[in-house]
Amino acid sequence: MRLLTTATLTAAFGVTVILAGTHSSPAAAPKPAASNVVKKPTASNAALITQGKAVANSNGCNSCHTATYSGKKGFSPSIRSTGVTKQYTLATWERMMNTGVTEDGGHVAKPMPVYRMSAKDSAPLYAFMKSLK
Secondary structure, three states: OOOOOHHHHHHHHHHHHHHHHHHOOOOOOOOOOHHHOOOOOOOOOHHHHHHHHHHHHHHOHHHHHOOOOOOEOOOEOOOOOOOHHHHOOHHHHHHHHHHOEOOOOOEOOOOOOOOOOOHHHHHHHHHHHHHOO
8 A cells, every 4th residue: 555645645635726716716605505595576676566467467366356456355355565465475475376375374265266376477476566555
């Protein structure tokens, strides 16, 4: 068995460090895994809100929640930012629109359908509802 000298090990370590440095920037911060990132839409994002309004119109949200999304007493809640939507985070909103599971872990009441809505539609819808005061 051949023993490596300290000089050989030091040189090998130096090459490893140099090669590692060519593949990543020391100034770049590591990015979190995509599955852990929750993008929160902001009310100032006009394009996202416009897209959300189109999603609301195409899914007929105003047929039960009224043209102003303020709800019908005894039938449907307000889904404006001051209504039931205020208790939702983006993650719980997306879960509710995709599975029907509400913010508190219950289930949406009939006649509310489960839309099986993807995040590409539910995130803009959330932004739109949060923009309605």
